[in-house]
Amino acid sequence: MPTISLTDIRLFLLRIVRPLDPFLLIITLAIMACTYLVMLSASPERMGAHLTNVVVALTVMWIVAAQPPQRLNNFALPLYVLGVLLLIGVALFGDVSKGARRWLDLKVMRIQPSELMKIAMPLMLAWYFQKREGSLKVRDFLVAMLLLVVPVGLIAKQPDLGTAILVLGAGFFVIFFAGLSWKLIIPTGLIGIIGIVAVIAYQSEICAPQVKWPGLHDYQKHRICTLLDPSTDPLGKGFHTIQSTIAVGSGGFLGKGWRNGTQTHLDFLPERHTDFILAVISEEFGLAGVLIISILYCLLIARGLMIANNASNLFARLLAGSVTMIFFTYAFVNMGMVSGILPVVGVPLPMVSYGGTALVTLCLGIGILMSIRQSRRRR
Template sequence: MINLADIRLGALRLVRPIDPFLLVITAAIIAVATLMLGSSSPERMNAHLVNVGVGVAVMWAMASQPPQRLHSFALPLYVVGVLLLIGVALFGDVSKGARRWLNLGVMRIQPSELMKIAMPLMLAWYFQKREGSLKVRDFFVATLLLMVPVGLIIKQPDLGTSLLVLGAGFFVIFFAGLSWKLIIPVAVLGTAAIIAIISYESQICAPEVAWPGLHDYQKHRVCTLLDPSSDPLGKGFHTIQSTIAVGSGGLVGKGWRQGTQTHLDFLPERHTDFVLAVISEEFGLAGVLLIVVLYCLLIGRGLMIAANAATLFGRLLAGSITMIFFTYAFVNMGMVAGILPVVGVPLPMVSYGGTALVTLCLGVGILMSVQQHRRRR
């Protein structure tokens, strides 16, 4: 006979790792993604639903693991990730001028995606080992651990992913207690560089001027951000069409599947990097504010989980994972609005893409794992 008590116990075991608040927010964001894909690229709906199913399964599996197990995976995952990045540099497949993929025979993988999770795991593990005895040199060692994979990713070149990995690692170092005395000089230099680029745009953007450490296309992206009309049919096309779509939506938009920029094929990458422009055009300011509120709730919940974590490893990991969502959203929104260069960063869990969706669902699962561990403690 069926024992109702056993069924109830089994159901409780299935749902116990799930944080209800995080689940509702994640479900709402994915629902928005599904709605917008039905407008911008309905032919990809079946693949999207499969990606959602895989992402939810990965999220639950990760939420079911205790943070101690994640702690034991940190160093091996980081080492494997760096070795794979070296493999990409030596033997990787070249596509569209970039060497980002590694062919393993049975599959092609993009190791830089692995580092979005492996990097904060590694640095959280490192600072956990040194809890109570942190010195300045430990922050320099952590910076070196961070810059090795970031440098390999920049060489591919993949500026967008390198910025995300850099951000993920930086937030761990910051939450570990990085002194403002080290942060402020870097911030001042960065601000001065931005002001100089804006002030002397016509001189430094001249074709014969090379920017140290950057490829020509990266320089071109920054220069067309400052003046999109300088290349309206080339690098500036994305920014121009995106800002037109954003501005034409008004307060409440033109309606679902009624966006002219989207459905007359003026808006490029409308189902991936520029899906926010589709939301703005079809649902206006109201739709954009809904997305912003959902991300604020997600980030707020993540920071709350980080603050209440039982260990330093849990606090650093949850804090950095949460700030990864902030970095994704901030860079993508700035890119769509025309205030940041186009660097290929998706809108988290809204832009179409299996790898990014599964990686972010994995991040949500880690937050749930840290929260579940706090309850048990």
């Protein structure tokens, strides 16, 4: 019977640890440790399912981290095509739940194809720009925009505005890092600012019930209007915003203490374990708790951008940059939504909110960053 020596054990452990980036791993585990405390307070009955999601997500992260970026490159086009076909399938045959057609029943399993596009989109665009490296023209950026608009439009049609924003952000960051001209970005930004100012200035007129907003569903218009004045529907669309801001404001600097949040434990705070878990952190741990989470996100983003800057080729740089900024988009939109400065669009707080699909997707993104870092280290 063969014996196992300490050297064999050491080599086995080294093989497991080698693909992982220590700095990213420590930050990820630190965020998950904070999540454990908050989840025990916000929704202790879901801890078993949450820990299972964490194990699955970390396993996916390790598997992806062990793959070379060249292999990820090979999956870019098939994943994108599969994602678009599945989104078309959702539009034609998808299951309707709570007024939205987002799920596709494959008999064997029930999937939400829009989640696939959060990773498939930046993979596809990074692959596309690498193919045209050194000879980029304006038409290449137009084609990239078309590749982005098709899945975003299909997702927004479901309707799923939150996921559409995340996929749009993931794709836009690739296009931006590929060299999109500021001459196109600045005018678009100015138009957006003018539109926001106009909505605020003429709120009473354009928020009237009989006014239809082109391109948006009635409930999306209602969310924006109640964001501007939640008191117009305090027990309906404005309820989430009102209760969340009360929880955020009542926490002060150090909070009320773990498991002592009144908004949380008296059931005033809706979706406290998912989209509004930041309000639980703010109420029980105060501004100090929010700052700790924010600093961890900043460290993660800084490390991701460093990996992108040092990547060995254009595909890896664009992919690492976009994946990193996905974390920024998640955190920014969720924090803005919870604090009442952005409309409620159903975007979770990255790696903190309860939910297996989002957690696995984000850990897959961290695995991609580790894969790119490991490839650079080998070189």
